[in-house]
Amino acid sequence: MAEPNLETLRAAFAGRLLVDAADTAPFLTDWRRKWTGRALAVAQPDTAAGVAAVLAWCHVHEVPVVPHGGNTGLSGGATPDASGRALVLSLARLNRIRSIDPVSNTLVAEAGVTLQQVQDAAREAGRLFPLSLAAQGTCTIGGNLATNAGGVQVLRYGNARELCLGLEVATPQGEMWGGLRGLRKDNTGYDLRDLYIGSEGTLGVITAATLKLFPLPAAQVVAFVAVPAPGAALALLQLAQAQLGSGLTAFELMSEQCLRLVEKHVAAARRPLESVSPWYVLLEVSDSQDEAHAAAAIEGLLESALEQDLATDAALSASGAQFKALWALREDISESQGAEGKTIKHDISLPIARIPEFIERTGAAIENGFPQLRLVVFGHMGDGNLHYNVSPAEGSRGDDQFAALEAPLNRLVHDAVAAFNGSISAEHGLGVLRRDEAARYKSPVELRLMRAVKAALDPKGLMNPGKVLVNDSMERL
Amino acid sequence: MAEPNLETLRAAFAGRLLVDAADTAPFLTDWRRKWTGRALAVAQPDTAAGVAAVLAWCHVHEVPVVPHGGNTGLSGGATPDASGRALVLSLARLNRIRSIDPVSNTLVAEAGVTLQQVQDAAREAGRLFPLSLAAQGTCTIGGNLATNAGGVQVLRYGNARELCLGLEVATPQGEMWGGLRGLRKDNTGYDLRDLYIGSEGTLGVITAATLKLFPLPAAQVVAFVAVPAPGAALALLQLAQAQLGSGLTAFELMSEQCLRLVEKHVAAARRPLESVSPWYVLLEVSDSQDEAHAAAAIEGLLESALEQDLATDAALSASGAQFKALWALREDISESQGAEGKTIKHDISLPIARIPEFIERTGAAIENGFPQLRLVVFGHMGDGNLHYNVSPAEGSRGDDQFAALEAPLNRLVHDAVAAFNGSISAEHGLGVLRRDEAARYKSPVELRLMRAVKAALDPKGLMNPGKVLVNDSMERL
Known part of the structure; x- marks a missing residue:
């Protein structure tokens, strides 16, 4: 096929068409700077009809399309490949x-x-x-x-x-x-x-x-709870669900390692508890009644938890500022880990009941096989979703040797996830990062069904090629 | 293709194969006796592998398959057509x-x-x-x-x-x-x-x-509330959501006509309120705390509702028996309407905010066009889902003349639903009952996408042919 004429594209839709290198650059690299590619141009229609017109043009000219939103993805799903044949389709101006x-x-x-x-x-x-x-x-x-x-x-x-x-x-x-x-x-x-x-x-x-x-909930209260082990966190989750029902709106787990990183890299961070514990839970209660009712519910829960040795200490938010400060300890982990140096991330999910066993066994296997590394484990325990991350040894920012551990570590962690009937991408998607690994763990039947759906809805294979599924007609990234 | 040899099917899977007319009859007619068909046989495998083996056999022999569960569907989705070419695949023995x-x-x-x-x-x-x-x-x-x-x-x-x-x-x-x-x-x-x-x-x-x-919720309380009109019911729903949050677990609307039918046909039914109202709401609160907290929440709501003239009277369940009795008034409507004679049913959904306007306008149009009929309107108002049903005039059980009104009534109601951006099948599916109507209201793009998916996953068109989508290779039922 001849090189498509961009003037015909410019005429085909209302909105911007970016072609200069300086204008297109922000669309060609993901925000973590893990992937970079090239593109024919970047189209920025400002209406849905404009999007359809761009796609119709790409369909006629057999131009691959890479849709692009806020560029915050973690799996390389919005970055074009190196061929330079694709058009990046930015949705940023559809903003009403x-x-x-x-x-x-x-x-x-x-x-x-x-x-x-x-x-x-x-x-x-x-x-x-x-x-x-x-x-x-x-x-x-x-x-x-x-x-x-x-x-x-x-x-x-x-x-x-x-x-x-x-x-x-x-x-x-x-x-x-x-x-x-x-x-x-x-x-x-x-x-x-x-x-x-x-x-x-x-x-x-x-x-x-x-x-x-x-x-809107009438009131929200958060508790930061020291727990002796993931098994206690799991029992606390059970108790919280029984006592609070749908009032329980978040249940997050984090290790002491996570808290230490946040303390080190975030100036405003303060430990909410005097004692140090190997694990912490941050749990949130939302209430349709009022602050007092929410606090009473969470205090009742913590009392039972302390009695049953599921928790060793706890702090409760008593103001909006404290609510935000406690949440920040959880939300700042990812950035703090990044500030510490290179990171190897795993976004996994597991049957909730098996999380403690997974953490124990996989942690031991990593300690054995990769003794110099630090595990940075946190996540949405209530959903069975862990961010099972790894940092280089204390004092190192991570070199090429660390980077070379990514593949064997992925293999160790994801084989364990598969053995526990979990998922190797809980919330970050496949993009290109997990595409080939997903193909490894999925059954041939499931891959065949996915390919059948893809071929049915995108018979020319032009939509974000090479993401989710390998596109045989494209070079590998 | 030659007639398939059922002996090869019998050999292909573990489980029963029913061929005698007396054995297969219950699988050939839906429970409302609205549709009836014929079949090659009824296969009853007792394992998933057996189901797969039956399907593999059907695939090789190009035999259409009609999956069959409890046979309680309302849209004819589990009844084979009249050709006698299909195999009914009963899942009843996969019961673990x-x-x-x-x-x-x-x-x-x-x-x-x-x-x-x-x-x-x-x-x-x-x-x-x-x-x-x-x-x-x-x-x-x-x-x-x-x-x-x-x-x-x-x-x-x-x-x-x-x-x-x-x-x-x-x-x-x-x-x-x-x-x-x-x-x-x-x-x-x-x-x-x-x-x-x-x-x-x-x-x-x-x-x-x-x-x-x-x-499991710790306590549940139900209230039966007289409301002056659907608009008041909508305002009550708003108030209930604001005050009860996720504690509100059901919000059902029913007309006085519904209550009258239940009173007439269900011996145990008792009116819970002294006054007669054109409309009633049944609302349920589930609580993770206790009975007293649930009752206090619902009493607080009803107090506000009475003050704001959204409700004129209300009864609250104070025991498990009362809870069941109030729910029965809602649950027995469908059967009571059936006991009254023939029924024309519409299972529709609407944007919740537009329900009062829909009820007013469509009710007026039916009163105009079909003055002799009785509207029996009830449903899951909290989900925007109405069972917008019609019965013949008082004293009539519904004759052929009434049955002939089904098509024009469907058209009137479903055109109105489409004009209000609603759905012509909220929870009953399309089956054969709504298949052609759905094709009328859906866009050509949506129908093309659905057909593409069907062709991709069932390229021989053997799975429940003629349901959901018209199967061009089959005769119409």
Whole structure:
């Protein structure tokens, strides 16, 4: 095929077309600077119709498309490959909140609206949009849905998937599917919505979504709890679910190693407890009644936990400032670990009951095989999701030798995850980072089904090629 | 193709093969006796491997397959057509609960386990499986998932879809997809699970599922509330969500007409309020604390509602017997309407905020166009889902003339639903009942996407042909 004429693309849609190296550079490297690629150009349509027009042009000219949101992904899903044949399709200018209906509890946002903007708009209408994660000021709702983002409130409210009632999608052929239903129940055919959610832009491009809103809680209290071991944390989770029901809105686990890193790298961080413990739990209660009722509920829980030796000490937030400070100890782990040097990350999930056994066994195996490394283990224990991360030895920032450990460490950790019936990507998606590993752990039947779906909806294989599934017609990245 | 030799099928799988007319008859007619068909035979494998073997045989011999669960569907999805070419595949003997994990809050059940059995097994383990609907003693979990069943607790816990963490599926080619993951987070590829859920057996056969369990509530209280109009019911819903948060686990609307039918046909039914009101709301509160806290919450709500003229009177359950008696007034509507004579049913959903306007406008249009009929309107208002049903005039049991009104009434109601951006099948699925109507209201793009998915996963078109989508190679039913 001849080189496509970009002038015909420029004429095909309303919006910007970036071609200069300085303009396109930010779209060609992921924010962690782990992947970099080249592109034909970067298209920035400002309407859904513009997105469809770009896709129609790509379809005719057989140009691969890499959809691009806030560029905060951790798996390289939004970075083009090195061929320079792909067009980057930036959704950043689709940035309108189209409507909000606080009676039906729905909000319609375009793909390029940031998660923070969605949260703020909901709050202004007296409602909660509960999806919450560290990158929320930059990541976009389109990207959140394309990767089925998780975060800290999944325990109560579910992943991005559960928070979406409907989608508007531009197909690879450049048609629009208008599936922006604001309905809680609709059984009129195949669930296309959930097929697009989590497909990382490989089946079509999400241009807008109808999101679920919830009542704002009247009060929230957080407790920072010292626990002797992951097994005690698990028993505490059981107790919290029994006593608090759906009032329990977050249950996070972190090791002393994590707290030490935050203390070292975040000036404002203060240890909330006098004693040092190998593990801590941060748990949040949301209450529809008032602060006093929330505090009473959490105090009742902690009393039982201390009595049953599930906890050794605990601090409770008594103000908005304390609430934020305690949460910051959890939220700043990732950045603090980054400040310490290179990081090898694993975003895994496990059957919740098996987490303590996994931590014990896999920790021992790493200590044996890689004695110089530091484990930095934290995560959303209530969802069975651990960020099972590794840092170089104390004092080292991580050199090429450390980087060379990534593959054997991934293998050790992910083989263990597979043996425990877990997932090697709980919330970060596959992108290119986990694509080949996923193919290793999935059954041939599942891979065949995924390929059949891909071929059916994107027969030319132009949508984000090489992400999620290996594209045989493309060179490997 | 030559007539397939059933002896080769008998040899192909463990389990029963029914061929005698007396044995197969119960599988050839739906329970409402609205549809009837013929079949080659009825296969009843007792393992997932047996299901796969049956499907492999059908694939080789190009025999259409009609999966069959508890036969309680309302849309004809489990009844074969008149050709007699299809094999009915009964899942009734896949009836084991494979495991239950109260720590991870998961339960693995085979497709033929009844919903009641799942609920009971969860309760014995001190957990709640919240899916709940009138047919629960007979319907099977496989059918519930294949049709994405709803019911009375969707407001808080979601549809069958939201209550399922993983599936085991036999493909049309006779392979097994082992997707029984008990994980809350797993972003490793396309969401095959949700594609099979709600696909009514047209893409593959669900053989087992991993289900989500919840803590058992400590207490539940129900209130039966007289409201002056649907608009007041909507305002009451808002108030209840604000005051009770996730403690609100059901919010049902019913008209005086419904209550009158229940009073007439159910001997044990007693009106809970002295005054007669045009509309009633039944609302349920679940509490993780205790009975007194639940009652205080609901009393606080009712006090505000009475003050704001959203309610005119209310009765509260003060015992388990009263709780059941109040719920029975809602649950017995469908049967009471059936006892009154023929019924024309509409299972619709709407954006919640627009329900009062829909009821007013569509009610007026029916009164105008069909003055002799009685509207029997009730449903899951908290989910935007109405059972917008019609009975013949008082004193008539419904004759052929009444039956002839079904098509024009469907058209009137469903055109109105479409104009309000609603759904013509909220929880009953399409089957054959709503298949052609769905094609009328869906966009060509959506139909093309659905057909592409169907062709990709069931290229021979053998899975439940003629359900959900028109199968061009089959005669119309």
